[in-house]
Amino acid sequence: MDNYGQVVSSNASALATNKVLRNTYTLLSMTLLFSAAMAGVAMAMQLSHGAALGAMIGAIVLVWFVLPKFENSAAGLFVVFAFTGLMGLSLGPMLSYYLAFPGGADLVMTALGGTGVIFLGLSGYVLTTRKDFSFLGGFLFVGFLVVLGAAIANIFFAIPALSLAISAAVILIMSGFILFDTSRIIHGGETNYLRATVGLYLNIHNLFVHLLHLLSFFAGDD
Amino acid sequence: MDTWMKVVSAAFLGVMLIFIWPTAMHWMKNGPKGTKKDWQGAIIPLAAMVGFVILLIMLVKK
Numbered sequence: 001m002d003n004y005g006q007v008v009s010s011n012a013s014a015l016a017t018n019k020v021l022r023n024t025y026t027l028l029s030m031t032l033l034f035s036a037a038m039a040g041v042a043m044a045m046q047l048s049h050g051a052a053l054g055a056m057i058g059a060i061v062l063v064w065f066v067l068p069k070f071e072n073s074a075a076g077l078f079v080v081f082a083f084t085g086l087m088g089l090s091l092g093p094m095l096s097y098y099l100a101f102p103g104g105a106d107l108v109m110t111a112l113g114g115t116g117v118i119f120l121g122l123s124g125y126v127l128t129t130r131k132d133f134s135f136l137g138g139f140l141f142v143g144f145l146v147v148l149g150a151a152i153a154n155i156f157f158a159i160p161a162l163s164l165a166i167s168a169a170v171i172l173i174m175s176g177f178i179l180f181d182t183s184r185i186i187h188g189g190e191t192n193y194l195r196a197t198v199g200l201y202l203n204i205h206n207l208f209v210h211l212l213h214l215l216s217f218f219a220g221d222d
Numbered sequence: 223m224d225t226w227m228k229v230v231s232a233a234f235l236g237v238m239l240i241f242i243w244p245t246a247m248h249w250m251k252n253g254p255k256g257t258k259k260d261w262q263g264a265i266i267p268l269a270a271m272v273g274f275v276i277l278l279i280m281l282v283k284k
Contacts, residue, residue, distance in 0.1 A: 049223070049227065050224075050227060053227060053230060053231060053234075056234075057230075057234055060234075060238070064241065106282075107282060110278060110281065110282060114274070114275070114278045117274065118271055118274065118275075121267070121270070121271070121274075122267055122271065125267045129263070131260075131263050132254075132260075133260075133263075133264060134253065134254050135253065135254045135255055135256030135260050135261075136256070136264060137249035137253040137254075138246070138249040138250040138253045140249075141242065141245055141246035141249045141250070142246050142250060144242065144246070145239060145242060145243065145246050148235055148238060148239045148242070149239065151235055152232050152235045152236060152239070155223075155228050155231050155232045155235075156228060156232070171271075171275060172268065172271075172272070175267075175268055175271045176264070176268065179264060179267065179268075211275070211278075214275070214279070215278060215279065215282050218279045218282055218283050219282040219283065
């Protein structure tokens with residue numbers, strides 16, 4: 001009887017985990033499409049860099065202060081779409097800048113495709129091996145703090161080599177966060193699909209932005 | 223970049239740093255520690271990713 005109880009409990013836990021995973025990937029694909037559409041809107045409206053910065057700050061404020069209040073209700077979905085919409089808007093001026101260069105469209109598409117391959121490859125690795133990557137947490141968060149500090153300094157110093165190093169580090173850290181976040185979902189460390197979606201969305205967003213920066217530098221456009 | 227945008231961007235990143243600090247410290251102190259085997263399991267996909275990025279760079283390099 002005890003064994004039966006353990007099997008039922010284990011099956012219920014696996015079903016709950018699969019549900020979180022399915023909901024996360026469904027919402028993630030929808031929000032990525034919405035974000036791309038909003039980036040298109042921002043480009044069509046020729047949004048300024050100042051407005052893009054405002055959109056990004058608004059998006060982060062939504063995630064930090066509004067989402068925690070609604071993360072267990074249907075209203076949380078609207079917050080997630082508002083957040084990804086604002087993040088998409090913030091991409092507009094940057095994409096317009098890169099697309100203005102000769103071969104810029106190829107560069108953007110290469111960065112987009114590269115981001116997709118990295119995300120699918122790393123997620124596929126975690127889902128196939130089912131390894132627990134929660135031990136990466138301390139390393140990734142501290143690495144991200146160091147990168148943030150370097151990014152603040154480089155806003156004023158504007159050293160191209162440091163900017164390149166920051167982009168390379170962000171690509172590595174976001175790839176680590178993809179392993180970490182996916183592993184947390186499948187091992188029950190993250191049970192809220194709205195939070196899981198926002199986490200993975202931020203990983204993909206940062207990965208794309210910094211991969212584009214890195215590629216444009218080597219292509220001679222930056 | 224205009225000076226006001228530099229200041230706002232730096233302030234934004236600074237606030238982000240302050241917000242993430244407690245989470246980072248929590249994971250540093252209380253997060254699970256990986257064994258040598260765990261780290262090897264993480265290095266393989268990350269090394270493959272680095273190789274892929276280098277391939278992309280070689281593709282776009284003029």
